[in-house]
Each structure stands twice: as C-alpha cells, then as structure tokens.
Amino acid sequence: MPPVGTPSLRQRRLGAELRKLRERAGLTATAAAARLGVNQGRVSMIETGRSPVSAERVRSLALAYDCADADLVDALAAMAGSQTHGWWDTYRDYLPVGLIDLAELEYNASALRVALVVHIPALLQTTDHARALFRESVPALRPYEIEHRISHRIKRQEVLHRDDPPPYSAVIHECALHMGYGGPATVRAQLHHLLDMSELSHVTMRVIPFGKGSFPGTGQSIDYLVGPVPQLDTVQLDAHHGCEFLDAEAQLEKYRLVLDRMEENALKPAESRDLINRIAQSV
Structure with missing residues (x-):
C-alpha cells in the first residue's frame, strides 16, 4: 500500500x-x-x-x-486497511484538523458521553444557537468560515439520527440552559430542541442544578468517545487553541470517574426534562 x-x-x-x-x-x-x-x-x-x-x-x-x-x-x-474517507474529509481545506478528527471519532464511536457547564453539547445545538456561538469566536470568523463550521456541526449531528446510533449520554449544568446566546427566541428554540432530543431512546440527558455545590469537572467541557474496547477510548477537551485529545490509560480512567461523579450529582432524566421545560417557559 x-x-x-x-x-x-x-x-x-x-x-x-x-x-x-x-x-x-x-x-x-x-x-x-x-x-x-x-x-x-x-x-x-x-x-x-x-x-x-x-x-x-x-x-x-x-x-x-x-x-x-x-x-x-x-x-x-x-x-486497519487503506485510508478511509468519510464526509468529514470534504472539510479538510476549511476547518482545523482537530474538528475533522473529532467528527471521525464520533462516527466510529461505540458510545458517546459528554459533560458541559456553560455550553450546550455540540451534537444537541440548533443551527441558530451554533451561529450565535461562532459569531463570538476569537479571533473573529469571516461569514463563510462561520457557515463552514455550522454545516460541519450539523453534519456531525447525523450520528445521533442514523439507523444504528450510538448511546449518547449528556450531563449539562443548569448554567448552560440560562445562557442567552442569540436572544430569547433562539434560547427557547434551543431548549425545546433539547426536550425533543431527550425523547430519543438512545439519548440520556441529565442536568446538574444550581445549588448542587462543587463537583468534579467544573468549568471543563468533556467529550468521551467510547471505543470497541476500553483501551481504544478517547477523551476530547475543548481549549482556546483547539481540540485536545487524550488516550493514556490513566487519563481515560480519570475522565471516566469524573463523568461518573458528574452524573451522580445530576438530576434524573425525568427531573432534568422538567427543569429544562420550566426554564423554557420562563424565557
């Protein structure tokens, strides 16, 4: 070859x-x-x-x-095998390589676990919410760069809608539900979209409410991509300089425990839906 x-x-x-x-x-x-x-x-x-x-x-x-x-x-x-091409390859000339790698990892993952404090998970964002986020990028993105990132993000979301979607577990802090990205109409649509997504059988959504106190993982966005065996799991962390990928055994064990602890501090899925609904009605 x-x-x-x-x-x-x-x-x-x-x-x-x-x-x-x-x-x-x-x-x-x-x-x-x-x-x-x-x-x-x-x-x-x-x-x-x-x-x-x-x-x-x-x-x-x-x-x-x-x-x-x-x-x-x-x-x-x-x-193994020759170089595998996927839909993400069409974005290689337009986006940072970390975003391309993340899309490939998500596509091949056996399961997905995410936890965020101030943002809605990327795979659960509406187009308008994503656009409002990208408009706040530093340095500022050009309009065509924003559209490339939006189309890439929406394409990534197809992993949750294919015939064999991986189990998806998201822990979201209540703080993220109150962020006003895009204004009231965009916020309401985003919250209702979360409620719709939470009804999918393979999606589990938990919210950590205000007043819960300290918990591990505070302030950090975590994507945990489960491989076919534990040794092939991968952690992706967001950083200002781009995506950071971790795969050392000690690192994987640490973030498994962090996610477990965050889930323990979160409301049950039904209670989380009730909280999201209450916030949506108040916007």
Whole structure:
C-alpha cells in the first residue's frame, strides 16, 4: 500500500497502539522488523500512521508481540486497511484538523458521553444557537468560515439520527440552559430542541442544578468517545487553541470517574426534562 500523505487521527491511533504492544513486548523497532521480515523503516511508518496496514498484518504484529488480548487485537484489526474517507474529509481545506478528527471519532464511536457547564453539547445545538456561538469566536470568523463550521456541526449531528446510533449520554449544568446566546427566541428554540432530543431512546440527558455545590469537572467541557474496547477510548477537551485529545490509560480512567461523579450529582432524566421545560417557559 502507498504511504499516507496526512494520516487521520484513527490511523495515528492504530499506529500508536501497535507501538505500545511492541514496547510492552520489550522489542525495539529493529527487532520487531527482523521478526516480521521487513525493514525497520516500515515498522516506523506503520507506527506513525503513515503506512496503511492490513488486518492480516495487524494480527501478525500482535502475534509477534505476544499479545493475548483477543478483543483488543480484533478491534485493532477492524481499524486497519487503506485510508478511509468519510464526509468529514470534504472539510479538510476549511476547518482545523482537530474538528475533522473529532467528527471521525464520533462516527466510529461505540458510545458517546459528554459533560458541559456553560455550553450546550455540540451534537444537541440548533443551527441558530451554533451561529450565535461562532459569531463570538476569537479571533473573529469571516461569514463563510462561520457557515463552514455550522454545516460541519450539523453534519456531525447525523450520528445521533442514523439507523444504528450510538448511546449518547449528556450531563449539562443548569448554567448552560440560562445562557442567552442569540436572544430569547433562539434560547427557547434551543431548549425545546433539547426536550425533543431527550425523547430519543438512545439519548440520556441529565442536568446538574444550581445549588448542587462543587463537583468534579467544573468549568471543563468533556467529550468521551467510547471505543470497541476500553483501551481504544478517547477523551476530547475543548481549549482556546483547539481540540485536545487524550488516550493514556490513566487519563481515560480519570475522565471516566469524573463523568461518573458528574452524573451522580445530576438530576434524573425525568427531573432534568422538567427543569429544562420550566426554564423554557420562563424565557
């Protein structure tokens, strides 16, 4: 297979996981190449995601690295193959690469968990709400840049409406429900949209009410993308400089616990719907 010009996050992650298996086996790239009968450069290209790798090659590597975790090997093999193109690729010339990678991760996730304090989750935003947010970007976005971001965000939302949608769990602080982005009409429409989305069988929405006090995750937006096995989960954090992705085992465990604690501090789904409805009626 020819080298990949710009590997996607999914390809880079596959390479990184294969590197972890090699290092756990105590092998250098040179020693691994000797076992496989290839040159060391090919192993390095695979591990950086620059060289496509077949499912058969992934299984050969796992065998050479004495990996006995069959579920992990199957999951890695499923990630293999030539460069996969999705709808997100049409935005590569217009948007930051982090947004492209996030869309690909969401599309391939087994489940999605999010928690936000001052914003509505991106996959639950209306077009007008998203437009009001993007108009506040620093530095300011040009009108055509705003429209590119809006169309990308709305396209991302299709993951919740496809025939096999992943389970989606959102924790939203009451603060986010009172933010006045776009004015009263936009706020009302956004709150009613949350109520509509909460009726979907695969969507679970919980609200942390004012007065709950301190809780872990305060002030931070968290996207937790569940992989086919826990080792392949990914955390995405919003930052002023762009998307930040985390996948170290300790980091994943930390954010699983943070999300669990935030859910424990939130109202039950039915109570959350009642609160959203009351706020919508008061706008």
